[in-house]
Every structure is written in C-alpha cells, then in structure tokens.
Amino acid sequence: MSVSPPRLQAVAVTKSYGATTALENVSLDLAAGEVHAVLGENGAGKSTLVKILSGVIAPNSGQMRLDGAVYAPHSILHARQAGVATAFQELSLAPNLTVAEALLLPAMKRGAFGLVSPYQTARAAAEILHRYRLDDVSPIAGIASLSLAHRQRLEIARAMHYAEKVLILDEPTAALTDVEWLFDLVRSTTAAGTAVLYISHRLAEVRTLCKQATVLRNGRSVASVGLSDASDADIFELMVGRTEMAHGRRTHSFARETRSALELNNVTGAKLKGVTLDVKEGEIVGIAALEGQGQRELFRTLVGLDKATSGQILVGGKPVQPKSPRHAIAAGLSFLPEERKVEGIFSTLSTAANIVLPVIQNISRTGFVWPALERHSAARASEGVELNPRYLDFRIADLSGGNQQKALLARAMFTGARTLLLYDPTRGVDVGTKQAIYAAIQAFADRGGSVLLYSSELTELTRLADRCLVLYGARIFEQFTGEAIEERALVAALTGHSRDPAKSKREAAA
Amino acid sequence: MTEAHPPGATVAPAPRAQRQTERVADNRRTARLRPETITAVCVFGISILLVLGSRFVSPALGSWDHVNTIILLASFLIVVAFGQGIVIMIGGLDLSVPALITLGGVLTTSWIDASSGMSLPLIPAILLICACIGGISGLGVTLLRIPPFIMTMATGIITASAALGLTSGTPRGAAPPILTALMKASWIGIPVILLFILAFAILGSVLQGRTSYGRRLTAIGANPVAAHVAGIAVRSSVLIAYMLSAAASGFAGMMLAGYANGATLRMGDDYLLPSIAAVVIGGSSILGGSGSFVATIGGAILLTALSTVISALGIPQGWRTVIEGSIILIALLLLRENTFAFLRRRLAR
Numbered sequence: 001m002s003v004s005p006p007r008l009q010a011v012a013v014t015k016s017y018g019a020t021t022a023l024e025n026v027s028l029d030l031a032a033g034e035v036h037a038v039l040g041e042n043g044a045g046k047s048t049l050v051k052i053l054s055g056v057i058a059p060n061s062g063q064m065r066l067d068g069a070v071y072a073p074h075s076i077l078h079a080r081q082a083g084v085a086t087a088f089q090e091l092s093l094a095p096n097l098t099v100a101e102a103l104l105l106p107a108m109k110r111g112a113f114g115l116v117s118p119y120q121t122a123r124a125a126a127e128i129l130h131r132y133r134l135d136d137v138s139p140i141a142g143i144a145s146l147s148l149a150h151r152q153r154l155e156i157a158r159a160m161h162y163a164e165k166v167l168i169l170d171e172p173t174a175a176l177t178d179v180e181w182l183f184d185l186v187r188s189t190t191a192a193g194t195a196v197l198y199i200s201h202r203l204a205e206v207r208t209l210c211k212q213a214t215v216l217r218n219g220r221s222v223a224s225v226g227l228s229d230a231s232d233a234d235i236f237e238l239m240v241g242r243t244e245m246a247h248g249r250r251t252h253s254f255a256r257e258t259r260s261a262l263e264l265n266n267v268t269g270a271k272l273k274g275v276t277l278d279v280k281e282g283e284i285v286g287i288a289a290l291e292g293q294g295q296r297e298l299f300r301t302l303v304g305l306d307k308a309t310s311g312q313i314l315v316g317g318k319p320v321q322p323k324s325p326r327h328a329i330a331a332g333l334s335f336l337p338e339e340r341k342v343e344g345i346f347s348t349l350s351t352a353a354n355i356v357l358p359v360i361q362n363i364s365r366t367g368f369v370w371p372a373l374e375r376h377s378a379a380r381a382s383e384g385v386e387l388n389p390r391y392l393d394f395r396i397a398d399l400s401g402g403n404q405q406k407a408l409l410a411r412a413m414f415t416g417a418r419t420l421l422l423y424d425p426t427r428g429v430d431v432g433t434k435q436a437i438y439a440a441i442q443a444f445a446d447r448g449g450s451v452l453l454y455s456s457e458l459t460e461l462t463r464l465a466d467r468c469l470v471l472y473g474a475r476i477f478e479q480f481t482g483e484a485i486e487e488r489a490l491v492a493a494l495t496g497h498s499r500d501p502a503k504s505k506r507e508a509a510a
Numbered sequence: 511m512t513e514a515h516p517p518g519a520t521v522a523p524a525p526r527a528q529r530q531t532e533r534v535a536d537n538r539r540t541a542r543l544r545p546e547t548i549t550a551v552c553v554f555g556i557s558i559l560l561v562l563g564s565r566f567v568s569p570a571l572g573s574w575d576h577v578n579t580i581i582l583l584a585s586f587l588i589v590v591a592f593g594q595g596i597v598i599m600i601g602g603l604d605l606s607v608p609a610l611i612t613l614g615g616v617l618t619t620s621w622i623d624a625s626s627g628m629s630l631p632l633i634p635a636i637l638l639i640c641a642c643i644g645g646i647s648g649l650g651v652t653l654l655r656i657p658p659f660i661m662t663m664a665t666g667i668i669t670a671s672a673a674l675g676l677t678s679g680t681p682r683g684a685a686p687p688i689l690t691a692l693m694k695a696s697w698i699g700i701p702v703i704l705l706f707i708l709a710f711a712i713l714g715s716v717l718q719g720r721t722s723y724g725r726r727l728t729a730i731g732a733n734p735v736a737a738h739v740a741g742i743a744v745r746s747s748v749l750i751a752y753m754l755s756a757a758a759s760g761f762a763g764m765m766l767a768g769y770a771n772g773a774t775l776r777m778g779d780d781y782l783l784p785s786i787a788a789v790v791i792g793g794s795s796i797l798g799g800s801g802s803f804v805a806t807i808g809g810a811i812l813l814t815a816l817s818t819v820i821s822a823l824g825i826p827q828g829w830r831t832v833i834e835g836s837i838i839l840i841a842l843l844l845l846r847e848n849t850f851a852f853l854r855r856r857l858a859r
Contacts, residue, residue, distance in 0.1 A: 303739070305738075305739070324738070324741075325738060325739050325740065325741045326741040326742065326743060328741070329741040330741075335739065337736075337739050342733075342735055342736070343735055343736050343739045344736050344739070345733065345736065346728070346729045346732035346733050346736060346737070346799070347732055347733070347799070348728065348731075348732045348795075348799040348800040349725075349728055349729060349732060353725060353728075353729075357725065357726075357729055357740055357742070358740045358741040358742070360722040360725050360726070361722050364721070364722040367721050367722055367723065368716070368720055368721055368722075369720050369721060369722055369724075369725055371720075411740070415741070
C-alpha cells in the first residue's frame with residue numbers, strides 16, 4: 001500500500017433506525033485504483049453502507065474521509081460533486097426522462113439565450129454513451145422504453161462518468177447479461193486511479209475483479225480478507241457466522257403418502273420460470289432466496305396478485321387459479337404480506353377490527369357487526385400469537401411493529417385457511433416477538449396446517465422448516481430436508497453453488 | 511391441540527375464550543376516548559354555544575323556533591353529507607352532488623303529479639335512477655381507474671345537462687303531498703323532519719360503524735392495497751359507495767322539492783362545498799379511512815347555524831361569506847386530530 005492517505009476511508013460508521021442498528025462501527029479503507037468487495041447476507045448492512053457513502057442517508061456517528069479531507073455528503077448530488085458516484089441496485093433513473101437527460105441532469109447543455117439545448121445535450125450524451133460502449137442506446141430514447149439490462153448499463157455508465165474518485169457498484173450484475181462489458185469498464189476505471197467499491201452476492205464475480213473484501217454480518221464488519229487466501233467455504237462461514245441454534249429444530253418427516261395441501265406444477269409467468277413444489281399437510285416448507293430470485297412473484301402468484309401464464313396450482317388436490325386474494329382465501333390460502341405498513345395494516349382501525357376484517361362477514365349477523373363478538377373473536381385469534389388482548393381496542397397504528405406483525409399473523413390464521421403463505425414474517429421485529437411468531441407457526445403446523453415460509457434470515461429456516469427449497473433464477477434450484485437444512489449449505493446454494501458440481505456449472509453457463 | 515381441528519378455524523367459542531373476553535371488556539374502559547367521539551362532542555358543543563350566543567345578536571334567535579329552523583335547513587345538507595361522507599371515507603370525492611340533487615328534485619316534480627297516488631312507487635324508482643348514475647361514476651373509478659374528482663365531475667355535468675334537456679329549461683309541477691308533509695308537518699307538536707333526521711342519523715351511523723360493509727369502507731379508505739390483499743372486494747364496495755352517495759343526493763333533491771313545493775335547475779348548486787365541509791369539520795380525513803356520521807351531522811348543523819346567525823347580523827353579502835369562510839377555516843384547523851393529540855399530551859402531563 002502507498003503512504004498517501006486512502007482514497008476513501010470510513011471510520012466507525014454507525015447507523016440505527018429506532019431500536020434496530022443497521023450498521024455498527026463499520027470501518028473501511030479504499031486505496032486508489034483498488035476494487036474492494038463488500039460481502040454479506042441479506043440484511044447484513046450492505047445497502048445501508050452504500051446509502052451512507054453515496055449521501056442518501058447520514059450516519060448517526062462515525063467519520064468519512066475522501067483523500068484525507070472530511071467527507072460528509074448530504075445528497076447524492078453533493079457526493080457526486082465530491083467525486084463519489086453510485087450505481088444503485090434499485091435503478092435510480094427516472095422513467096419519464098430521456099437517456100440524455102438522465103445522464104446529464106442537472107447540468108444540461110445550454111444553447112442560445114442560456115436555454116437548455118436538446119441538441120447539445122443529446123450530443124454530449126452520445127459522447128458519453130460511446131465512451132462506455134453503449135452505442136446501441138439512443139440518447140433521445142425514453143428511459144421507460146429501455147430494457148432492464150440497458151437501464152442497468154446506463155445506471156452504471158452514469159456512475160462511472162461522474163466517479164472521479166470513488167465508484168460504488170451495488171449489485172451491478174443483477175440484470176446484466178454481458179458481464180464482461182462491466183469488467184472491462186471497471187478495469188479501465190481503476191487504471192485511471194478511481195477506487196471501486198463492489199457489492200455483490202456473486203462470489204465468482206467478486207473473485208474475478210477484487211483482491212480484498214470486507215465481510216459484513218448483522219451490521220458489523222466481521223473481517224477484511226484477501227480473496228486469494230480465502231476459500232469459498234471460509235467466506236460463507238464469515239458471512240453466516242457460527243450459529244447458536246440446536247434448540248427447537250423440528251424433526252418431522254413426511255411420508256410420501258401424506259396428502260399435499262398445496263402443489264405447484266411448473267408454474268410459469270410473472271418472472272417465474274417453471275416452479276414445481278408441494279407442501280404436505282402439517283409441513284413447514286421454507287423458501288430461501290437472495291433478493292429478486294422470484295420469491296415475491298411466487299407468493300403473489302399464489303394469492304392472485306400476479307398472474308401465472310401456465311402451469312397448475314392445486315390446493316388440497318383441487319386445481320385453483322387464484323384471481324384475487326379474496327379468491328385465494330376462499331380456496332384456503334392465507335397470505336401474510338411482505339410490507340406491513342403498505343400491504344398489511346389499516347392504521348385508522350382498531351387492532352381487533354384489523355384482525356377480523358377478512359372474515360368480517362362470518363362474525364357479523366345479517367350484515368351487522370357486534371362489537372362484543374368482534375372483540376371476542378379477535379381475542380381468540382390473538383391468543384395463538386401471544387398478542388396481549390389489552391391492545392385489541394387500540395388503533396393498530398399505536399402498536400409497536402412487533403405487535404402489529406403478531407396481529408397480522410393472527411389475521412392470516414383467523415381466516416380459517418389450512419395453508420399459510422408467510423412472506424418474511426419476522427422482518428424488523430424484536431427477538432421476543434420472533435419467538436412468539438415461531439411458536440405460532442409451529443403450533444399451526446402441529447394442528448395439521450401447512451406453511452410455505454419465505455425468510456430472509458437463514459436461521460429462521462433452519463429452525464422452522466421441515467424442508468427447505470432454494471429459489472435461484474426464479475426456479476427451484478435445490479432442496480434440503482431435515483438435518484441437511486444447514487446454513488452453510490444454504491448459502492452456497494443461494495449463490496448458485498449446487499452440491500452437485502455438474503449442476504453448478506450448468507447454472508453458471510446459463 | 512392434537513385432535514383433528516381446522517388450523518385456524520372460526521369455530522364455536524370455548525369456555526376459556528369466554529373468560530378471555532370478559533377480561534378484554536374490562537380493559538376497554540382503560541382504553542382512551544376515540545378521537546371521533548371527541549370531535550362529535552366538540553362540534554355539537556360549539557353549535558349549541560353558537561345558538562345560545564346568538565341571543566345577543568337578535569332576540570328572535572336562540573329560541574326553540576330558531577333550533578327548528580336550523581334542523582330543517584340542515585336536513586338537506588345532512589342527507590347529502592351522508593353520501594359525500596361515504597365517498598370521502600373510501601378516499602374519493604363526489605362532485606356530482608349538485609347535479610343529482612337537481613335531478614332528484616326535477617324528476618319528482620315532473621313525474622309525480624301532486625294529486626296522483628303514484629308517489630309511493632315512483633320515489634324509490636327515482637332513487638334507483640340516481641343510484642344508477644352513481645354506479646356509472648363508480649364504474650369509471652373502479653374499472654377505468656379515472657380519478658374520482660374527474661369522473662364525478664363528468665357524470666355531474668352530464669346529469670345536469672340531462673335535467674336541463676328533460677325539462678326544456680323550465681321544471682314544472684309540484685311536490686307530492688308525502689314530501690311536503692315530510693318537510694312541513696308536525697306530529698304531536700314535533701316537526702316530522704326532526705324525527706326523520708333522528709332516524710336517518712341512527713341508520714347512517716349504524717351503516718358506517720356497525721355493519722360489515724361500513725367496516726370494509728373504512729378499511730378501503732385507510733389502505734386500499736392492504737384491503738385488496740386482505741381479501742376485501744374493493745371494487746364492488748367502492749361502486750356501492752358511489753351509488754349510495756348519488757341516491758342520498760337524489761333524496762335531498764326530493765326533500766328540497768317538498769320544502770319549496772317545486773324544483774329549479776339550480777337547486778343543488780349550494781350544496782357541493784358545504785357537503786365536503788360538513789364531512790371534514792366532522793373530523794373525517796379528506797384522504798379517507800376515518801370519520802363518523804354523527805360528527806358529520808354536527809358539522810352540517812354547525813355550518814347551517816353559522817349561516818343563520820351571520821345572515822341576521824345585517825352585514826353585506828360579500829363580507830358575510832368572508833366571515834363564514836374564515837370561521838370554517840378556523841374550525842377545520844382546531845378540530846384536527848393533531849390538536850386533540852396535543853391537548854391529550856398536555857393534559858396527561
């Protein structure tokens with residue numbers, strides 16, 4: 001390493017949202033011309049780190065330095081002016097702009113009378129596009145008309161154009177087909193002295209580009225490793241950590257004859273590429289997947305929020321084509337949605353009303369709601385999830401996130417459905433609530449109910465699932481049963497490493 | 511727990527659950543007052559103070575007669591605001607209110623001959639026509655995803671034009687006796703309209719607060735996405751809301767026709783903004799998802815009382831409207847939930 005100060009230095013950066021700490025005391029050194037990887041599971045704090053470095057959010061404490069000078073960006077634009085540019089995972093190009101505007105805003109080229117000149121702007125944009133080998137993109141095309149892959153390239157090209165000192169690439173290959181294009185450009189960027197922070201799930205890519213990696217786990221930086229010295233297994237171990245499980249693991253096995261509560265045969269559409277799975281009665285089937293592998297679409301298709309184009313869904317042996325969540329509930333599928341605030345709670349209603357709402361017609365007599373009956377039903381439903389009945393009369397908005405989640409789980413169970421579809425049921429809840437939710441899910445399965453459970457936390461799946469399926473590239477990639485559900489194996493499968501080496505290769509080639 | 515038992519079934523209550531309920535019922539008393547209740551009490555309280563205080567303006571005011579006049583004049587607004595309140599509850603807005611009031615009035619006087627006995631079947635028929643026009647607004651909002659603002663404005667314009675065409679510009683006829691009786695008769699000394707408004711208030715509150723349909727409306731207004739995910743039939747509920755609003759406006763038109771014993775083509779014009787104001791003064795969120803009909807009635811009475819008192823002040827019309835508008839603005843600012851939350855925090859300290 002050189003004697004000059006690092007290009008970008010972060011010292012003890014901490015960020016917390018309320019009670020949850022997203023990032024704790026993370027430090028990072030980036031030398032000029034280096035490509036540095038950041039690795040970690042979902043929720044390890046990678047995105048928070050990117051947001052802080054790129055000026056989207058400010059850290060609660062800690063300091064950042066750019067070429068030795070204090071660097072405290074208060075906006076993306078401010079960071080860009082300082083020479084730090086980011087290509088975001090959720091692409092940040094406004095769909096109603098043209099390519100040229102997206103590249104050059106806010107500094108559009110001016111013509112006569114100081115007015116923006118579309119011609120000059122397009123010409124300048126065309127030059128940039130040419131420099132980044134994007135000649136097939138017209139500068140006057142609308143962003144909305146571009147394919148996802150082109151949008152990602154444009155996002156990357158824009159970041160490279162403005163990254164005089166530091167370039168941050170957050171999952172840059174998520175939608176890319178031509179990875180070599182990116183690698184070549186990253187190499188020429190570093191040759192010019194720019195430091196690159198490379199965030200990716202894909203270890204193979206990281207090995208090609210980077211020498212050094214920082215591993216994040218639960219918001220902390222657990223190691224800075226030289227990639228040439230560390231095997232894949234070492235890195236997975238660092239990402240996952242030594243697990244303190246061993247308690248409460250389910251040891252059910254299901255005979256082939258056990259009836260299936262839910263069966264999917266080659267379900268395709270809404271991004272899904274032929275998903276086949278089944279959930280037996282009394283079984284908890286876990287779904288493990290990295291962001292964007294089709295898990296959202298899988299659950300949304302099952303409740304009719306997305307439409308399948310082909311394939312078959314059987315509920316209790318009968319074919320069902322879910323048209324709407326209402327229809328799915330009637331068929332016996334109950335869904336706990338991903339985003340509590342957006343898809344779950346009715347903030348102005350009481351907790352009791354929130355719980356019984358989907359089946360309000362069942363607990364009303366000739367259309368009238370009897371408050372005593374409603375409260376009674378809600379109390380019974382909340383018993384199963386250990387929700388204190390004291391909260392039933394409060395507006396649900398006044399409850400903590402954990403209690404809201406318990407109420408939503410009670411709602412899902414109270415529909416009388418025999419199959420629960422739980423999408424990340426413990427996202428952002430405290431440990432005590434997690435235990436209550438686990439207990440409720442297990443009790444539901446013990447009573448003969450079936451559960452399809454997606455979780456972004458692998459410990460949850462190893463603890464709860466009787467069987468665990470790994471989604472990769474919008475299809476079922478691997479299946480683990482019983483004792484074989486083990487974190488390290490799951491992490492490997494999540495990134496497309498099969499236990500069967502031939503399969504891994506096929507997948508890598510695809 | 512181990513027996514064959516549907517996993518989350520809604521089965522008959524177990525004795526243990528019964529005890530649970532009693533405990534819950536006890537806890538309810540410790541739960542705080544609902545904001546809707548506070549708003550309703552405030553709005554009615556202000557109205558009573560206003561009426562009592564109006565004695566200082568003129569000796570003719572503040573009397574039982576004055577109260578009766580206010581109720582009579584407010585009755586139209588209460589009926590319109592019931593429908594408007596339901597549409598606002600689901601996060602919409604009904605701008606077709608004036609046109610439907612006019613249509614209801616015009617159809618009543620031109621179809622129902624004052625002397626014929628056809629009024630009993632024709633009144634529901636006219637309400638049904640109005641509801642169907644509301645249904646068109648509802649279809650536009652749900653199926654075609656046209657913003658409620660635009661859609662109801664369009665149906666309003668079309669309806670008003672149709673009323674103009676139907677009457678060739680001059681509405682004829684008089685109101686049937688049943689409607690004039692509703693507005694003007696008394697029963698053992700109590701005005702019929704007062705009894706009617708009482709009954710309407712009870713039915714309206716029950717519909718909004720105590721039926722599964724009312725519960726769905728609140729849920730849709732609070733969070734339409736979550737309502738869909740939770741399995742609520744959002745489209746049909748919204749459609750019915752617009753139909754109810756149109757029928758309510760149509761009925762207000764009939765009441766106006768009964769009151770004036772005739773209809774005009776502009777009879778609905780003065781009710782659009784007051785219908786929205788009554789709902790909002792009654793503490794409902796203009797964005798939907800909260801509100802109570804009782805408080806809306808309070809809002810309608812407050813608005814009407816205010817205008818009777820101000821018109822007795824003997825100031826020029828322009829300034830009258832300025833004062834009225836300012837008072838409504840102040841009421842809106844003060845009656846917000848934030849104010850109550852603030853007061854509650856202060857009192858708790």
